[in-house]
Amino acid sequence: MxxxxxxxxxxxxxxxxxxxxxxxxxxxxxxxxxxxxxxxxxxxxxxxxxxxxxxxxxxxxxxxxxxxxxxxxxxxxxxxxxxxxxxxxxxxxxxxxxxxxxxxxxxxxxxxxxxxxxxxxxxxxxxxxxxNDTLGSFTDYAIRYTENFLKKTKIKPWFESMDIISETPVSTELRRNMFLCLKEAVNNAYKHSQADTLRLSFSQKENRFLMEISDDGIGIDKEKPAGNGLRNMNRRMEELGGGCETLSSGKGTHIIFKTTI
CATH class of the missing domain: 1.20.120 (Four Helix Bundle (Hemerythrin (Met), subunit A))
Structure with missing residues (x-):
């Protein structure tokens, strides 16, 4: 080889x-x-x-x-x-x-x-x-408070809830700030709006929550500076990472509170 x-x-x-x-x-x-x-x-x-x-x-x-x-x-x-x-x-x-x-x-x-x-x-x-740290508890209490507050006034309340999942958990801070905004808005309507009706509505879309308060009163005088009530509502909603929008005309006032839950 x-x-x-x-x-x-x-x-x-x-x-x-x-x-x-x-x-x-x-x-x-x-x-x-x-x-x-x-x-x-x-x-x-x-x-x-x-x-x-x-x-x-x-x-x-x-x-x-x-x-x-x-x-x-x-x-x-x-x-x-x-x-x-x-x-x-x-x-x-x-x-x-x-x-x-x-x-x-x-x-x-x-x-x-x-x-x-x-x-x-x-x-x-x-x-x-x-x-009470649920969305359903908040909406129920808000309706009950508004009914009791307005029952001795001439303002007739209307309530509406759309797609609310009652068991949705919410924080104590959210409940408190939203409720204080509600109190301020209802009190302002009673004191200043001269309205006959007030509508309180709630709606939920996934993790977005809206609370809307509208009346058929005289509206807000735009020539006057914003009062402490409106400023407080805006501040409280900002603390929640949400927002407060106020729409007003001679036909009434519409306030929209938006937040994430």
Whole structure:
């Protein structure tokens, strides 16, 4: 058998050596990659565990806050509620005995003040109760408040809800700011609009929520500067990352509150 030339042998040997070196290099790269992957997965697992611990601490903190809110709510109901009721009963008892007209007038003012304090306390209790942190709770309470506020006035309220998912969770801050905007708008309509009707409507589209309040009154005098009420409503909606739009003409006023839930 004829022996291969030295050059061809050298090429074969060089090729084999290169293949072995390349194979060793590939094995080394794979091992390093696997090692890095293992380190990455361990680091990721540690991050997940750390995040879970932080999440657990945050959940415990939220539960603690909710528990404290409920305790304050119960204390207010038991202590302040009982005190206001006792004050009202004593004032009514004194009114029955009072003969002087001026004294009876003062007692009537006291009764009015106690009733206002009772309403304010109920609003605070509603705001504090975490069970009310849903869209349905807010709309129900807003309708109930508007009905009670306007029942002794000449303004007739109308209510409308479109596509509202009652179970949608909302924050306490959103409920509070939206409710204070509602109070301001309804009070302004009562004091300034000379309206016969007021329409309160709610609508929801995915995570967008709209509350609209419109009346058929004389509208807002555009020549006068905006009052504190309008400025406060705009500020509260900005705090929620939403907006407040006021449309007014001689045929009435339409206020639109928009926010993300």
């Amino acid at each position: 004829k022996e291969l030339p030295f050059e061809i042998k050298f090429i074969y040997v060089t090729a084999i050596v290169l293949i072995i070196v390349f194979a060793v290099f590939i094995v080394f790269v794979v091992l390093m990659y696997n090692k890095k992957q293992i380190l990455y997965l361990k680091e990721k697992q540690l991050n997940i565990e750390s995040q879970n611990q932080l999440l657990q601490k945050e959940l415990e903190k939220q539960k603690s806050i909710e528990k404290e809110r409920e305790r304050i709510s119960h204390d207010m109901h038991d202590d302040l509620g009982a005190g206001i009721s006792a004050l009202k009963l004593q004032a009514e008892f004194l009114k029955q005995k009072a003969q002087d007209d001026d004294l009876q007038s003062d007692i009537d003012e006291l009764l009015k003040t106690s009733e206002e304090m009772n309403l304010s306390m109920r609003e605070m209790l509603w705001s504090l109760n975490s069970e």
